[in-house]
Each structure stands twice: as structure tokens, then as C-alpha cells.
Amino acid sequence: MRVTVPTDQQPLLTLTDIVVRFGGVVALDGVHLDVRPGEVHGVIGPNGAGKTTLFNVACGFVPPTEGRIHFAGEDVTGWKPHDLIDHGVARSLQGLGLFDRLSVEDNVLIGADRHARTGFVSSLLSAPRATRDEAALKERAVEVLDRLDIAHLGGRVVGSLPYPLRKRVALARALVAEPRVLLLDEPASGLSETEMTELGDIILDLSREVSVLLVEHHMDLVMRVCGRLTVLDFGRVIAAGTPEEIKENPVVLEAYLGAEVEDAPTRTPGDAQASGTTKGAGRA
Numbered sequence: 263m264r265v266t267v268p269t270d271q272q273p274l275l276t277l278t279d280i281v282v283r284f285g286g287v288v289a290l291d292g293v294h295l296d297v298r299p300g301e302v303h304g305v306i307g308p309n310g311a312g313k314t315t316l317f318n319v320a321c322g323f324v325p326p327t328e329g330r331i332h333f334a335g336e337d338v339t340g341w342k343p344h345d346l347i348d349h350g351v352a353r354s355l356q357g358l359g360l361f362d363r364l365s366v367e368d369n370v371l372i373g374a375d376r377h378a379r380t381g382f383v384s385s386l387l388s389a390p391r392a393t394r395d396e397a398a399l400k401e402r403a404v405e406v407l408d409r410l411d412i413a414h415l416g417g418r419v420v421g422s423l424p425y426p427l428r429k430r431v432a433l434a435r436a437l438v439a440e441p442r443v444l445l446l447d448e449p450a451s452g453l454s455e456t457e458m459t460e461l462g463d464i465i466l467d468l469s470r471e472v473s474v475l476l477v478e479h480h481m482d483l484v485m486r487v488c489g490r491l492t493v494l495d496f497g498r499v500i501a502a503g504t505p506e507e508i509k510e511n512p513v514v515l516e517a518y519l520g521a522e523v524e525d526a527p528t529r530t531p532g533d534a535q536a537s538g539t540t541k542g543a544g545r546a
Contacts, residue, residue, distance in 0.1 A: 275333050291496075293497070300470075302466075320445055333346070333349060333351060370438050373436060402438055410430050426454075433446075437468070444475070445474075445477075447477050448477060450478055501514045
């Protein structure tokens, strides 16, 4: 079922009055957004609306020209991506960023490197390593792979996998860092309808334990899994609210989405229970 998050609950991640300028181009103009504990917050909008820029600001790739970013009550404006990961903000990028010549397990272990006293990246370079720490990380990696139903692929070279499974490996790499907030950039791109349904089940399952900021243009997925939505157009927030509110918002409908929003099914009670485990998907 959809998670109902109290409106007075302190947000985990807050972006306040965010402005981003690239030369004379204003990519974001006074954007405010927050992600509360235990929710999936979606960001939607047409091409050029500023979704990717907002995502890059949230994960530290692009510093805001103006505005502040807070995570768990701490001002993290200007922090680098690795600093945010260390503090519990993980990301899965549309470009994946996997190491094609390494195994699935090794790619996921790289995401767990922040937990190691002796880093896994160093171990790949044959540096001294703490055996017990490495064993614990491998156990965690296997748990995450199993949760995403790709543990059987742990020894496979990533470059040999089809794109949908590579996307699942990238998600596993983000999850193994045990984030409090997970940032997902267009996770449904390149997926079939069946694969998109499986992805929705995964996101609903994950939302029991981690908050999710989802940047996505597939409306069926967004309306199914998100508790709240922020709508961007030309770098500005034109609407924010529940999927039901967004579907009925005349500004959103008239601006650019029209029937695409009206026709998209919203998340119904029982979706999260129906998603249950993510087993049964992703076999190669």
C-alpha cells in the first residue's frame, strides 16, 4: 500500500530555493523540494524542464548557484558526491557507470567500499586488506543481489549482461552502501512493460526501508509508486502534491502532460503488499 508520511515529519533531504545558472541560461529557478522518511518522491516534467539538473544538484554533481541543500538536518550544500554517499545519500545513474570487465559481485562491492576499513577498490589493486571486513562486505553484496533476484549472476562479467540486468546491477551497487535516501535517475529507460512492472515492485519493496527520490518520465510507473510528486517546467516548480492532485491539476494538464497524466493509473492500496518480494524476475 502507499506509505502515508505525516506532513509534519522532518524531511531527510531538503533542497531550498535552488537556482542553477549555466552562463546566461537559468536551468533551475527557485526550486524547493523535500524527501521525507519512508516515501517515494517523484520528479516529472518534459524534456528540458530541469529534471536532470535537479538530480545532479541533489547528488552533488552540480553545485547550486543559489540555495541550500540539507540532509538529516545538516547543511550539505557544495558537498561532493562521495561525501554524500558517505553520509547516506546513494544514487543510481541513467548512464549506469559500471565496470564492464569486472564481475557483477565486484561491481557491487565497489559500492560498499565506504564501509570497509580497507577499501575494496584497494583490494582490487592487490593492496593489503582486512579479510574479515571483506568477507562481511561480500555477504552484504550477496544479500542485495539476492534481494534483486540476480545473485545467480554474481560471477558473470557485467559487460555480458543485457541492459535491463545491468540496470539492476547498478541499483544493487547503490543499495549495498545502505543509504537512507536513494536517488534514481530514469530507472525505467530502456525497459519493457514487464520489466517496468518488476521495477515498480522493487521500488515499492525498497521504500519500506529507504526514502527514494525518483526522476522519471514514464507516468504509469511514477503514478504507481510515488506518494508525492514535484512537477517542473522550464526550471520552475509548477505543481506539487499527491499523484491524484497532480492528475487533476489544470496547470499541469494544460502545460504539457494532458491525457498522459489523466490516463496513468495511480498507486492503489495493496500495491506494496502485492509487490512483496522481488523474486522471480531478472533471470538470464
